[in-house]
Amino acid sequence: MIASAFSQWSNQPRRYLYIAALSVVTMSGSVTPAHADVFDTVQAHGFLSQALIISRHNDFFGPSSRDAGSLEYTEIGANVSMRPTNNLLVSAQVLSRRAGDDNSSYEPRLDYGLLDYQLFANDSRVSGIQVGRIKHPFGIYNQTRDIAFTRPSILLPQSIYFDRTRSFGLASDGVLFYNEERLRNGIVYFAIEGGKPNLNGDAESALSLPSNDLSVSMNGRFSTLAQIRYEHDGGRMVFAFSAADVNANFNSGVDEVGDGKFKFQPIALSAQYNSADWSLTAEYALRKRKISGLDIADLNQSVIGDSWYLQYDRRLFADWRWLVRYDVMANDWHDRSGKQYENDNRGPAHSRFARDLTLGLKWQPRPSLLLSAEYHNIDGTGWIPPSDNKSEDLERHWDMLMFQASFLF
Amino acid sequence: MPRGMKVLVSIVMLLLWGGQAAHAHESVVLIANPSANPGNMTRETVRAIFAMRQRTLPNGEAAHVFVLPDKHPLHERFTKEILGVYPHQLRLSWDRLVFSGTGQAPNEVGSIEEMRQRVASTPGGLGYLEKGAVDDSVSVFAVE
Numbered sequence: 266m267i268a269s270a271f272s273q274w275s276n277q278p279r280r281y282l283y284i285a286a287l288s289v290v291t292m293s294g295s296v297t298p299a300h301a302d303v304f305d306t307v308q309a310h311g312f313l314s315q316a317l318i319i320s321r322h323n324d325f326f327g328p329s330s331r332d333a334g335s336l337e338y339t340e341i342g343a344n345v346s347m348r349p350t351n352n353l354l355v356s357a358q359v360l361s362r363r364a365g366d367d368n369s370s371y372e373p374r375l376d377y378g379l380l381d382y383q384l385f386a387n388d389s390r391v392s393g394i395q396v397g398r399i400k401h402p403f404g405i406y407n408q409t410r411d412i413a414f415t416r417p418s419i420l421l422p423q424s425i426y427f428d429r430t431r432s433f434g435l436a437s438d439g440v441l442f443y444n445e446e447r448l449r450n451g452i453v454y455f456a457i458e459g460g461k462p463n464l465n466g467d468a469e470s471a472l473s474l475p476s477n478d479l480s481v482s483m484n485g486r487f488s489t490l491a492q493i494r495y496e497h498d499g500g501r502m503v504f505a506f507s508a509a510d511v512n513a514n515f516n517s518g519v520d521e522v523g524d525g526k527f528k529f530q531p532i533a534l535s536a537q538y539n540s541a542d543w544s545l546t547a548e549y550a551l552r553k554r555k556i557s558g559l560d561i562a563d564l565n566q567s568v569i570g571d572s573w574y575l576q577y578d579r580r581l582f583a584d585w586r587w588l589v590r591y592d593v594m595a596n597d598w599h600d601r602s603g604k605q606y607e608n609d610n611r612g613p614a615h616s617r618f619a620r621d622l623t624l625g626l627k628w629q630p631r632p633s634l635l636l637s638a639e640y641h642n643i644d645g646t647g648w649i650p651p652s653d654n655k656s657e658d659l660e661r662h663w664d665m666l667m668f669q670a671s672f673l674f
Numbered sequence: 675m676p677r678g679m680k681v682l683v684s685i686v687m688l689l690l691w692g693g694q695a696a697h698a699h700e701s702v703v704l705i706a707n708p709s710a711n712p713g714n715m716t717r718e719t720v721r722a723i724f725a726m727r728q729r730t731l732p733n734g735e736a737a738h739v740f741v742l743p744d745k746h747p748l749h750e751r752f753t754k755e756i757l758g759v760y761p762h763q764l765r766l767s768w769d770r771l772v773f774s775g776t777g778q779a780p781n782e783v784g785s786i787e788e789m790r791q792r793v794a795s796t797p798g799g800l801g802y803l804e805k806g807a808v809d810d811s812v813s814v815f816a817v818e
Contacts, residue, residue: 302797306736308778346778348729351736356775377775386730388719400774408774415769445727447718499721499759500767541760632744632765673769 303349311343312673314413320665323646324653326365326428329665337365338669340411342376352393354381360411364428365653366467376400376411377436392444398463400436402456402492403507404533404548407434413671417546417578417588418625419637420667423648424572424594425533425550432465433511433529437488451497458490462511470651480518483527488512505535515556517564525558525565543579548572570596578625588625588639594618594647615661619645635671640664700804702752704815705790707799710735714816721757723800725767726777731798739780740792740801748786752802756817 318326319334327337344358360376363369379397400408409415410426423429439460446453462485469481494505511529533550555567574592581587595601596617603617625639646659704720710731715723722728723737731737742749744761753761771777783789786807793799794811801812808814 302736302738306778308772310772310779312773342773344773344775346772346775348736348778351730351734354729354776354778358773358775379775381776383729386728388716388732391722391728395776408776409770412769412773415766415773445722447716447722450718452718452722499757500763539763 303347306348307345308347309343309345310674312340312412312414312671313342314338314340314669314671316419316667316669318665318667320663322660322663323649323658324365325649325665326653329365335365337363339363339371340413341371341373342411344376352383352386354383355379356381362411365650367652388447390444390446392442395441395443396439398436398438399441399458399460401434401458401490401509402441403434403490403509403531404550405503405505405535405537405546410435412673413637413669414629414635414673417544417576418590418623418627419639419669420623420641422548422572422574422576422590422592423621424574424592424619425548427648428467429648429650430468430471432463432468434509434531435463437462437485437490451495454492454494454496456490456492460488461485462488462513464513467650468513482516482518483513486512486514486526501539503535503537503539506532507535508532515559517559521560522564523558523560525556528555528557529553530555541580543577546574546576546578548574568597569599570594571598581626584628584630586627586629588623588627590621590623590625592619592621592623594620594645596647612656613646613659613661615645615647616656616659617645617647619643619647633673635669635673637667637669637671639667641667700806702748702755702802703805703808704756704817705793705801705803705808705812706731706815707738707793707795707797708811708813709797710800710813710815714818716818717756717758720815720817721759724753724757724780725764726771726780729777731800735798737800738796738798740783740789740796740799741780742783742786742789748802748804756802 316338317334317336318329318338320329322330324330327335329335340362342358342360344356346354346356348354357378358376359373361371361373363371375398377398377400379395379399381393381395383391383393385392402408404425406416406421406426410421437460439458441456441458443456464483464485469483488511490509492505492507496503509531513527515525515527517523530553531550533548535548537544537546550572552570557565559565572594574590576590578586578588600606601618603614606612606617607614622642623639627635627637629635642664644662710733715732724739729737744765750761753759753764768779772779783792789801790803790812793801
C-alpha cells in the first residue's frame with residue numbers, strides 16, 4: 266500500500282519539484298570537499314499513522330458516523346537529511362496525507378525541503394538562515410503537526426491548529442532567519458520568515474462559503490511570520506508569541522463577483538509547564554480574516570475570531586499517558602453564539618463556534634510505536650471541514666471516538 | 675515509642691537509605707573525542723548540542739552526538755543530572771527537529787563499551803560515561 270501510494274506521480278510540476286529536491290541533496294554532497302564522514306551524516310526517517318474514527322451525528326475525516334466508522338485519516342511521510350559541511354544541514358520530507366478529503370490516491374507532496382546554514386554557534390548563541398520550503402514555527406505544535414509522536418493527542422486542538430484550513434498556516438517557500446540566545450538557565454529563540462505560502466484546496470473550499478456556487482481559486486502572495494520563544498530550565502517552562510500575515514489572491518471564478526485579496530493575520534500566545542510526570546499547556550489565538558476588492562460589497566468582509574484551550578496530560582505508568590483538554594473557538598468575537606449570523610440568513614449559528622472536551626489515552630511501549638485512543642464531546646460545528654458534510658445536515662451536538670496506531674523510524 | 679512513630683521512623687530510615695543507595699553511583703561525565711581540546715562548556719551549550727539544535731563544538735568542529743537507548747539507566751542519569759531534562763522530553767525535541775527538517779537525530783549506541791569506542795573513533799564525537807569507565811581513548815569535558 267505504501268509503495269503504491271508513493272508511486273502516484275500524476276502531477277508533472279510536483280514531480281519536477283521532487284527531482285529538484287533530490288538533486289539538491291545529492292549535489293550538495295558532491296560539491297563539498299571529500300570528507301570521509303559526510304555520508305556518515307545521511308539520515309532517513311519516516312512515519313506512518315492510521316486512524317479509525319467513529320462519530321455520532323456529524324462526519325469528520327470521512328464517513329465516520331456511518332457503519333463501522335472512517336479509516337480515511339492516514340499520514341505517511343519520509344525524510345532524508347545530511348550535513349555536507351560543519352554548519353550546513355540539508356533536508357527534505359515527502360508527505361502523503363488523507364483526512365477524509367478526496368486525496369484517495371494518497372498523492373504525495375513535498376512537505377519541506379530546505380538548506381539550514383548556521384552562521385554562528387558559540388557558548389552564548391546559535392543563529393542561522395533557512396532557505397526553501399519551510400514549515401511555519403507557529404504556536405507549540407505547528408511545525409510537526411502531521412507526526413502523531415509529536416502531538417499530545419490524535420487531533421491537535423482544532424481551535425488553533427485547524428485541519429479545516431490547515432494550508433493557511435502550514436509552510437511557505439521562502440527564507441527564515443533564526444537566533445537562539447542563551448541565558449544562565451534558559452534560551453530565547455527568535456525566528457522571522459518571509460515567503461509565499463503553499464495554499465491547497467482546503468483553503469479554497471473553506472472560503473467558498475457562504476454561497477457554495479462560487480468556484481474559488483486562491484494563490485499565495487508574499488507573507489511573513491515571526492515567533493519569539495523563551496524556554497526556561499531545559500524546557501520546564503515554555504512561553505511563546507507567534508504572529509503571521511498570510512496573503513493570497515482570491516479569484517472568485519464568477520464575473521459579477523470579480524477578483525480580490527485575502528488576508529489572514531493570526532497571533533498566538535503559548536505557555537507550557539513540563540514536569541517529570543505531567544504537562545500543562547495553554548494557548549490563546551486571535552485570528553483576523555479579511556476579504557477585499559470583490560465587486561459585490563457584501564462579500565468584502567473582515568472578521569476577528571478567537572480561540573483558546575487548556576490541556577493537562579499526565580504519565581500514568583511508565584509508557585502510558587492520559588490527557589484532558591477543553592478547547593474553544595469563535596469565528597467572530599462580536600457574535601460568539603452565531604445568532605446574528607443565523608438571523609442574517611447566512612447559515613446555522615452552530616457553524617460559528619465549537620467547544621470540544623477531549624479525553625485521551627496513549628501507550629508508547631517503544632520510541633517507535635504509539636497507540637492512542639480519545640473521545641471528543643463537541644458543541645458546535647465551527648471547525649468541521651466543509652467536504653465532510655452537507656452543511657444543512659450538520660447537527661450542533663456531536664461526539665467522536667478515535668483510535669490511532671503510529672509507527673516511526 | 676508509639677506504633678505510629680515506629681512506622682514513621684522506619685519509613686524515614688528507608689527513604690534515607692534509598693537516597694544513599696542512589697548516590698552510591700559514580701558520577702556521569704561528558705566525554706569527547708580527543709580531537710576536541712578538553713575544557714569546559716556551559717550547561718546550556720551542552721543542552722543545545724544534545725538537543726541537536728547546535729551542530730558544532732566550541733572549536734568549530736562538526737559535533738557527532740552519541741546516546742544510549744532512552745530507557746538505559748546511564749542515559750536517564752545523564753539527561754537528568756547533566757542536562758536537567760527527562761529522556762522523553764529529549765526524545766520529543768529530537769522528533770520535532772527531525773520531522774520539521776531543522777535538525778538530525780543523535781547516533782544511538784547499544785552499550786557503554788560501544789559508546790566509548792564510537793566517541794573515541796569519531797572526530798567531533800561527544801557522549802557520556804561513568805567517571806570510573808573513562809580511559810585515555812576519550813577526553814572529559816567539565817560542565818559549568
